[in-house]
Amino acid sequence: MKNFEYYTLSLSANVIEEIIDYILKNYSIEEFNKVCIIFGGKRPSIIFKKHLSLRLQRNILPPKIFSVEEFIYYIVSKHKHLHFVSDIEIIYLLYKILVDIQTFHNKFSSFIDFIPWGYEIYSFLEEMILESIKPQQLMNLTEESLFGVEVPPSIKDIVKNISDIYTKFYDYLVEQKLFTRGLCYKLASEYSSELKLEEFDKIIIVTPFYLHKTELNMISNLIKNNKVVIFFQGDQTDWKQLENIANYFKISIKCQNEDVIPRNVYFYSVSDTVSETNCVYNILKNLNCNELDKTVVVLPLDETATLLLNSLPDNVKDYNLVCGYPLKRNVIVSLLKTIFDLQVTKKENRYYTKYYIEMIKNPLIRNISFSGLPVSEENILQATSIIFNCIEEVLLGKVEDNKISKSNFVSLKDIQKSKVLFDHIHYMLSKCELKIKIEDIAKIIEIFHKKFFLQWEKVTTVKKCCECLKETLNFLLSNSSIEKNMLNLYSINKLFEIIDELENLSFADEKLSKEEIFKFFFIQVDRTKLSFTGSPVKGLQILGFYETRNLNFDNVIICDINEGVLPHLEQKSVLVPYIFLTQVGINRIEIEEELQRYHFMRLVLSAKNVYLIYIESDEKEKSRFVEKIIWDIQKKQKSLSLNNIYFCYFPVSFKIKKREVKKTKDVVEYLKNFCYSATAIDTYLTCPLKFHYAYVLGLEEQEVLTDEPEGKEIGEFIHSLLEESFKVFLLTEGYRHQRPKIDDEFKKKFFSLFEQRFDSTLAKRYKAEAFLVKKVMKFYLEQFLFFEQQRIQKDQVEQILMLEQNYEEKILINNKQIFFKYRIDRVDKLQDGSLLVIDYKTGYVPQMSKNFKIDTLSYRNIKKQIKSFQLPLYVDIIQKKLGCENVDAMFYSIKEPDKPYRLFKDTKCQKEEIMNIVYSSLSYIIEEILNPEIPFYEDTEEPQNCEICSFKYLCR
Structure with missing residues (x-):
């Protein structure tokens, strides 16, 4: 079929310069408009025009340039008006x-x-x-x-x-x-059979490699009726796709042999994406401005783009980023997801509290400036943050409101009518010297609910959803500085494009469930990527892999060149067995592998310096493309050693010294005046650094509303229930003493109170799970009452002297007055006149060593033997307050009431010996706490404590 002009170039050739040479040799500037050039993509046309202008030293009207798809549409449009749908x-x-x-x-x-x-x-x-x-x-x-x-x-x-x-x-x-893309290709192959493009004297097709059957047919037809020139790159003996083209057109696509190894190639083995971007940083910082203009960073993985942009060195002033950044990662999309979650999980008029809190914690919401209020913009921004903080605190129960605190679902009206909430907001605003009227606070909350909750309740169609999306995005644009962030601006523009597409759908007015509509929207978002514009002819180029087609650079840096990434191969059709396609001549995996290898080799062979960066770990290995180059180098050098390979790993040193925090004079002074408790001392025994975080810095874990029952809430509920129930036996002035007795009447009242309190507190907190939680708690409480009645009889309990009693005192330790506070759950008086201090436990029960003995006082020995100072300290305070020497104490487990732990009865040592050792140990611990030379140090001897510690991430 050879009735057309064609040229074969080596992979290292600069095809754009070769085409410019051809055009300048055969055409005058005035004749450029008679030349048609077809590139594989759009980007080469920009570089071509730049290089042509530089060669001619003037601005000119260039030849007509198409990408392949643009040319296809150009042919079809000569016969039909193109109308594409989404x-x-x-x-x-x-x-x-x-x-x-x-x-x-x-x-x-x-x-x-x-x-x-x-x-x-x-x-x-x-x-x-x-x-x-x-x-x-x-x-x-x-x-x-x-x-x-x-x-x-x-x-x-x-x-x-x-x-x-x-x-x-x-x-x-x-x-x-x-029309679809495929249909256009089919029509173009048909229409081209009689097509004579008289407007062009010459049609130049640039470096075709893999061609669909429709493309081959179209080119064949064009050759019959038009003057066609094809520039090939590569040799058919090396590339099967070029061989297929050569056989189809009955030509020979061969070029002079060239080296298969890039000129200067450097290999970088890294541990992760962070060390990878660090490598790119170090390479780029050594390049000058002119060198950067001829440099490309290739990103086969879109995920690397964000980290790379934040890691560019100062000498990179101009850059152009063209690769897809996933839209779904933007904070605006995160906000929309929370809005959708709120609507989908809503029960009647009540919203899931977890998502409500997630909404008010979103940074976009925190930075809304509610306009139209008689308050300055600066003050309204500060006030907005405080208002949402206060709402969160009330919902979490840090500030208690019986109607909305600690409930899994919350009504917007209850929030807007909460006197507790508005009082708390007013108090917090006044502390910050912000004078905002209650009506204005209510207005802010009302607008927030209207824009982000109420309008979304009416969504029943895709079109209505689009209206709400536009309303929400426009509100954010008008009332915040969201557009100042480039990524946010690109994301909003892309979201408006999606909205325009969706509201023009033929089924946009059909009624669907909210869940279907939101799922549909996010399917579109998940498939969308952002492309960033910049100067394509100036500065550093950061491109996706296929964006480099037909382009040449002096310095080529390729990231993420790992197996599975480059080449990236996937079997696209899951409908028909892959073998069916191979039987009709299409081996998609083989084609994709060769296509990616071809573009990779063309890019690296045309460069002066090539930097190949790959991650090596248990999960990742270098690409087969890298392995091939390494093997070719080793064969050429006849040696397995490789000179230009660098292992770029962050230095890792094992943590020999434990984390510690030194005590300042102010901290020591604070600790001298601090009011200690048994819990605080036990915390120090668990880990001195944890004591520092909790009692010196005052840190606490952020409270989160979850569907799962939490120990703290259950414990508080049971303590309160037991206090209220056992009050009937309490010895108080004006009331006759009643001996404790767990009979049917007591149980009836006890569980009636349990039902009443559970329904008003925990039931609204756990909703669907409430039934199971109640059943489990009732089981344990029934078991507890059974064993409590046996214990009352066995211990011969005469009276209950106190319930939930608070005490404070000063203890002289090493000539220092130390403040202590106590909260005693219960004290029983037994028939023999002795007293028993009871501390209820709903979780772990610490127990002293049975063979209690400490030869040498040290933190480690004390921790090992004593475990907890709680019971000994309770015994001491009760002895002092009630003037009784015969006092014992016990931990009483609600889950295992048949196994109470008695301090003195369950230890082989005498009471006096135990108390002496305890107070010597307490003095030692207090002295260590107050010693400025001993820092708060990390105790990792018991890893299980670290795993459940609220502050474990601060120690990493």
């Missing part, structure tokens, strides 16, 4: 066709469920039309045996269904004058 409209059309022919009916239950399948089917249909595969070809294959194995009936059904869909789908598109 992909999602195409998927909906497929859905209606499938419903009509009643196929794949068991694969999906609604259009929303069908969407992922729709994209798969659409992709496969487009593959068929691009490769000129007729439905009958697939049908014929089902009648044969493949490799001696008969085709299963299920596969035959799928192929038949696909064939039916293919015919109906493309017939409908042609009838409605709608």
Whole structure:
């Protein structure tokens, strides 16, 4: 067929310069408009125009330049007016066709469920039309045996269904004058048979490599009626796709042999993305401005872009980023997701508190400036943050409101009517000297609820959802500085594009559930990536892998060149067995692998310096492309050693010295006046650094509302219930003493109170789980009362002297007055006159060593032997306050009431000996706490304590 002009260039050649040479040699500037150039993508045209202008030293009207797709559409538009519809409209059309022919009916239950399948089917249909595969070809294959194995009936059904869909789908598109990419390629291959493009004297096709069957047919037709020039790059003996083209056109695509090894190649083995970007930083910082203009950083993985942009050295003034950043990662999308979650989880008029708190903690919400209020913008921003902080504190129960605190679901009206909340907000604002009227506070909360909650309740169609989206985004644009962040601005623009597309859908007015609408929106968001604009001809170029086609750079830096990333291979069709495609001549995985290898080799062979950066770990290995270059170098050098390989890992040193915090004079002074408790001393025994975080810095874990029962809440509930229930036996002035007795009447009142309190507190907190929580708690409490009655009889309990009693005192330790406070759960008086201090436990019960003995006082020995100072300190304070020497104490487990732990009875040592050792140990611990030379240090001897510690992340 060789009746066209063609040239073969080496992979290292600069194809753009070669084409410029060809044009300048054959055409005058005035004739440029008679030349048509077709590149694989859009970016080479910009570089071509720049280089042509530089060569001519003037601005000129360049030749007409197309990308392949633009040229295809140009041909089709000569016959038909092109009207494209969105992909999602195409998927909906497929859905209606499938419903009509009643196929794949068991694969999906609604259009929303069908969407992922729709994209798969659409992709496969487009593959068929691009490769000129007729439905009958697939049908014929089902009648044969493949490799001696008969085709299963299920596969035959799928192929038949696909064939039916293919015919109906493309017939409908042609009838409605709608177009897809595949249909345009098919039409272009047909229309080109008689097409003479008289407006062009020459059509130059640049470096075709893999060509669809429709493309091959189109080029063949163009050659018959037009003057066509093709520039090939590479040798057909090295590349199967070039061999296929050569065989099709009956030509020889061969070039002079060239080295398969880049000129200067450097290998960087790194541990992770952070060390990878650090490598890029170190490479770039040594390049001057002119060198940066000729440098590209290639990012096969979009995820690396954000970290890289934040790691560019100061000498990089100009850069152009062209790679896809996932839209779903933006904070605006995160806000929209929370809005959707709130609507989907709403029960009647009550919103899930967890998502409500998530909403008011979003940084975009915190920075809203509610306009129209008689307050300065600076003050309103500060006030907004305080208002939302106060709402969070009340919802979490830090400031108690019976109606809205610690409830899993909350009503907007209850929030807006909460006197406790408004009093708390007013108090906090006054502390910050912000004078804002209660009416204005109410207005802020009302606007917030209207814009982010109430308007969304009316969403029943895609169009209504789009209206709410526009309203929300416009509100953020008008009342915040969201547009000042480049990423936010790009994200908002892209979201408006998605909204415009969705509200013009043919089914935008159809009623759907909120869940379906929101899921549908996020399917679109998940498929969307942002592209950032910049100067494509100046500064550092940061490009996706395929953006480098036909471009040459002096310095090429390729990141993430790992197996699975480059080449990135995936089997696209999940509908039809892959073997069916191979039988009709399409081996997609083989094609993709060669295509990516071709562009990779062309890029690195044309560069002066190549930097290949890959992650090596247990999960990741270097790309096969890198392995091939390394092997070629080793063969050439006849040595397995490699000179230009660098292992870039962050130095790791084992933590030999434990984390510690030194005590300042102010801290020591604070500790001298601090009011200690048994819990505080026990915390120091667990870990001195934890004591520092909790009692010196006053840090506490952020309270979060969850669906799971939490120990602290359960413990507080049970303590309160037991106090109220046992009050009837309490010895108080004016009341006759009543001996404790757990009879049927007591149990009836006890569980009546339990039901009442549970329903008013924990039930609204746990909602669906409340039934199970109540049942478990009731089981343990029934068990507790049973064993409590036995214990009362066994210990011969005469009276209950006190319940939930608070005490404070000063203790003289090493000539220092130390403040202590206590909270005693209960004290029983026994028949023999002795007293028993009881401390209820709903969790872990610490116990002293039975062979209690400390030869040498040290932190470690004390911790090992004593475990907890709680019971000894309680014994001491009760002896002093009630003037009784015969006092014992016990931990009483609600979960295991049959195993109470008695301080003196369960220890072999005498009481006096125990108390002496305890007070010597207490003096030692207090002295250590107050000693400025001993820092607060990390105790890691018991790793299980570290795992459950609230401050574990501060120690890393």
